[in-house]
Amino acid sequence: MVLSRIILFIFLLFPSFLIVAQTAATRTINGTVYDDSNGESLIGALISQKTTQSAATTNAYGFFSMEVSGDNPVIEISYLGYITYKMMVDPNSTKALNIRLSLESNVMDEIVITADQHKAEEYVRSTTMGKVDIPIAVLEKLPVIFGESDVMKVIQLMPGVQKGSGIGLGLYVRGGGNDENLILLDEATVYNPGHLLGFLSVFNTPSLKSVD
Numbered sequence: 001m002v003l004s005r006i007i008l009f010i011f012l013l014f015p016s017f018l019i020v021a022q023t024a025a026t027r028t029i030n031g032t033v034y035d036d037s038n039g040e041s042l043i044g045a046l047i048s049q050k051t052t053q054s055a056a057t058t059n060a061y062g063f064f065s066m067e068v069s070g071d072n073p074v075i076e077i078s079y080l081g082y083i084t085y086k087m088m089v090d091p092n093s094t095k096a097l098n099i100r101l102s103l104e105s106n107v108m109d110e111i112v113i114t115a116d117q118h119k120a121e122e123y124v125r126s127t128t129m130g131k132v133d134i135p136i137a138v139l140e141k142l143p144v145i146f147g148e149s150d151v152m153k154v155i156q157l158m159p160g161v162q163k164g165s166g167i168g169l170g171l172y173v174r175g176g177g178n179d180e181n182l183i184l185l186d187e188a189t190v191y192n193p194g195h196l197l198g199f200l201s202v203f204n205t206p207s208l209k210s211v212d
Contacts, residue, residue, distance in 0.1 A: 013108075025069050026069045027067065027068065029065070029068055029094045030063065032058070032064075032098055033079070033097065033101060041058070042058060042212060043199050043201050044058060045057065046079070047064050048075065048078075049074065049075050050074075051073075052068070052073075054066055073088070073091075074089070083101065119207070142154050142157065150203075152171075152203065160174045
């Protein structure tokens with residue numbers, strides 16, 4: 001009778017031991033992926049562990065977080081135009097990973113893509129309704145004020161945006177009011193985007209990576 005109780009007790013605890021062992025073998029790692037040449041963070045880089053099909057992508061700041069399994073897990077970091085990098089994660093380390101990717105040395109010839117100028121598809125640039133992306137290269141080519149490109153003035157030239165009739169950086173988007181706009185810089189709210197009576201904005205265009 002006593003022996004049967006001991007066997008039953010061990011049988012009931014065995015699944016718990018398996019769960020604890022599996023949990024101990026799985027942990028979360030995090031880090032940031034950079035461009036090795038200039039130190040810029042890479043947005044959308046893919047980090048994966050092939051053996052477990054676990055994967056993650058870097059956010060707007062180049063940061064990622066994912067779960068890995070195994071005693072010595074190997075992760076693979078890839079990004080378009082960069083050399084794929086593999087590394088073994090130290091099971092005893094709790095430090096964030098700083099990963100630097102190098103550009104591929106192979107240089108392709110210039111590719112020119114042409115299309116029929118009369119096709120309607122040419123004017124469809126995005127399927128995201130109501131969103132306009134402004135490349136920094138476009139900001140540098142558009143008309144400037146006082147010799148400097150101003151992102152707020154360029155936004156006033158976008159379709160559906162109208163500037164105010166008075167002094168200031170008033171923006172009226174698709175018939176909305178000037179006080180109905182939300183301006184964010186790195187997810188931080190900017191309450192007063194202008195200075196010098198609103199003729200200039202507070203944003204330094206060369207320091208911006210993207211505008212939408």
